[in-house]
Amino acid sequence: MAEQGFKLDEEKFFCSICLDLLNEPVTTSCGHSFCKSCIRNHWDAEDQKGTYTCPQCRQAFMSRPVLGKNTMLADLVEELKKNVLQAAPHPQHYAEPGDVACDVCTERKLKASKSCLQCMASYCELHLQPHYESPNFQRHKLVEALTKLQENMCSVHSKVKELFCHSDQQCICSVCAMEEHSGHDTVxxxxxxxxxxxxxxxxxxxxxxxxxxxxxxxxxxQQQMEAIASSADKAMRDTQTMFNQLHRLVEKRSSDTFPCCSHLNFLSNT
Incomplete structure (x- = not known):
């Protein structure tokens, strides 16, 4: 596949919410496709309004639409991801300072796209494939790549902190919510x-x-300071020019007024 043609195909499979390749793509009734988690989060934020909108065309739905996996699009995206990473990684796929790096890459590390809260590791798209394809990883929870995975695990119960306690203003796990945070206001x-x-x-x-x-x-x-500096330079140049002209005028008038003095000076020199 030619690089130019491949770039064009890749752009068609991007989610307009996270601006990344579609992950578990689902399609709304208005025909637009998004990552399953992205559109769910978008609609979670609209629950209080009672209406739901398409982030791309802004079409409104009176009730929350039921989403179904777009199998054909999912297969195309997965094939596209394999072709991208197995051929020659684009420079933007390499981890830079500040990015979350893949924990599996052995040479130059690629940028991680997801973190697994069960494996406690982050994966690039290539090394993430087993989580999508193998039944052994179906129960693993994938989230956007996190820099500090340990902070998302409860140190007491070794479970993911999926809840937030308003009463104590901290993230907690499900076991914490049933025990020491029982009866607290949690979301x-x-x-x-x-x-x-x-x-x-x-x-x-x-x-x-x-x-x-x-x-x-x-x-x-800065523009005003530059203008003042330029004006000052021009004033200095103009002053110097006027001084030179005045000096020459004085010399000329002195020569015209006292010509004999000039003649005597000449004789004395000879």
Whole structure:
């Protein structure tokens, strides 16, 4: 497959929510496909509104649509992932500083796309395939690649922290919720994250606006300083020019007024 043609095909299989290759693709009734987890999280955030929308075309649904796996698209995406990683990894697939690296890659590590909360390891798309294909991994929980996997496990019960306790303001596991956090106000960790992202959205926009305004102010100030410096340089040059002209004028008038002095000077020199 030619590189240009392959790039075009790859873009068709990207999820418009996470901007990555589709994972467990499902298709809505309006014809748009998303990662199963992405569209679920999107609709979880819309539960309180009572209406659900397509993130791509914004079509509204009065009740939460039932999602079914797009088997044909899933097969195409998996084949595409294999072709990408087995042929020659694109530079963007290599892990850079700040990225989560694959724990299985032995040479130059690829960027991890998922972390497994049962294996406590992160995998690139190539090494993630057994989790999709082997029945032994069906019960494993895959999440977006995490930098600190141990922090997502309960140190007491060795279970995933899937809940958030509002009473104690901390993430807990299901066993914690039944024991020391029994009767507390708890929600799913995903729901809490979505709510906090919604609350922080306007604040983040204000911060970004302040940064942009400050950058504009600094740019304007720099332009003004450059203009002042340029004006000062021009004034210095003009002053020097006027001084030279004045000096020559004084010399000329002095020569015209006292010609004999010039003649005597000449005789004395000879």
């Amino acid at each position: 799913s960790a995903i729901a809490e994250r979505t709510e906090r992202q919604r609350e922080l959205g306007p604040r983040w926009q204000k911060i970004q606006q302040r940064i942009q305004d400050r950058e504009k102010h600094m740019k304007l100030l």
